[in-house]
Amino acid sequence: MNTDMPASPQTIFTETEISKHKRWTENVMRIFFLVMTSLMILPLLLIVGYLFYKSLPVLSLEFLFTNPKDNMRAGGLWAPFLGTIYLVVVSLLVSAPIGVFAAVYLNEYARESWFTRIMNLAVVNLAGVPSIVHALFGVGAFVLFAGLGESILAASLTLAIMTLPVIIASTTEALKAVPMSFREACWNLGATRWQTIRRIVIPNSISGILTGVILQVSRAAGETAPIMFTGAVFYKNIAEGNLFAYNITEQCMALSLHLFTISTQVPDVSEGVPYGTAVVLVGSVLLVNAAAIVLRVYLRTRKRW
């Protein structure tokens, strides 16, 4: 009927069956993937919310600053909390310098060769070694071979080696972000390699390095398996309120192991205590991570090049 009429703009731009179908599939796919991604937020919110809700009866400042009582059936978290701080600080003191300098070597000194390839492979594999194998290594190397016995020192060294790849990876990233021209300018002024690294490269990447260090802290604080047999104990009585209550050649309690103990090994623990322990552990780890994220975002906004 309309064969002699010229095609109006409407008919040209009307969707054909095939493009309608294409658009429909596209939208379905977009929503499908959105749902998949959102499903990952759900457990995070659910878990944090559930733990927090269940621990409301016990959560207070006093919970954090009193010792476990009554064979760990009640009381607070002072001894395990302080123990975790000790483990984290000592492991940080070991792994931060080694990790940062290892990344400096890989990025600033080493030439591209089979050897650097192996080095990178070693970092990847070190990150992939199961935590319980790190524990066995800690027992074999630090507790027995080095004669440290089960102590904070042995446990921290085990944690330090385990978390080394975290620091190496983020430091490498931070060093790579420093433009090559910065280094060239410095070398042209007659600076040596170390002077360039010390005065130019590290100051310009310090915040990225710090992010890695913060992530190391969060990783070390949450680990259980590597410290179980190298220095953490189920129970130890220490003075409340004394920050120097532990000696690094002795054993200590740790938050993560404490959570494991009171939720599986001790019968009749009062209802809120395990949840409170879990909240303190998750809360501190997430807070530390959030600090790293905030630092990174802040950094990106004030980048000078």
Place this chain on the structure above:
Amino acid sequence: MNILWKKSATNLPFFETAIELFIRLCGISSIIFVFGIFFFVFREGAGFLFNGLDLGQFLTSIEWQPTSLNNKRYGAFALIVGTFSVTTLAMCLAVPFGLGAAIFVSEFCSPKLRETFKIIIELLAAIPSVVWGFIGLTLMNQMIIRVFNAPIGLTMLNGSIMLALMSVPIIVSIAEDALKAVPDSYREAAEALGATRWQVIYRVLLPAAKNGLLAAVLLGAARSIGETMAVLMATGHSVNIPSGPLSWIRTLTATIAAELGEVARGDEHYQVLFIIGILLFTITFVVNLIADLVIKGIRQES
């Protein structure tokens, strides 16, 4: 920086030479540590491995009776099956979600939403494994009892869900990197031919990034195999060949964690636990190596 590196360090001050030596030492530390781990774990277990352990029995028997008085058996087959079945089920749950989320974050998202999702995934990755185990023990345990009407919720399914949640962040971040590594010209060429976003993903990006996606799955699996506390607390911890998702199991990692505290040093049982450690180290080493080769493979192609 490698081109400009030259050996002009003839009269460097002493401090500088010392610090360079220290940096070099730190550089090779990771190699030393990987060898050290193998050496020290091997050293503790070697005696019994070469002298006394029936390796055939270790790998094929399901009888794990290390504390029996007159009939000690070290058959780790059930533990190996336990580790691999819980990992397989975890990957069945984690891979679709992980890859789906990676596709969404890398292809469909606005930059702002992408940042938000990445932060959430990072936070999910930060939750310690003992907390996942605790969730399995409490919340997931009750949910499984209620949903499946099971007598007890500490099962392979429980452990798999925990492992899936733990390995999803790794899968997402590596898969997203792999998708990002596909050159934009591929996307532009496909779109110029009239392809929709989904067609671009399905026909162009997934085939082009398949190696990276495979590496993401492998690294996620390696993480699951090595996970200890969550499976120790959530899977029922009983030596058993699983007959379905609702049966309880025991893994290699959990066995070490549960028994190492109770054995005397130098004992056969103690050494067997270190041999299990060697086995675990070898498995994860091989999986990580394959993943690394797969990733390097793509880098050389592009």
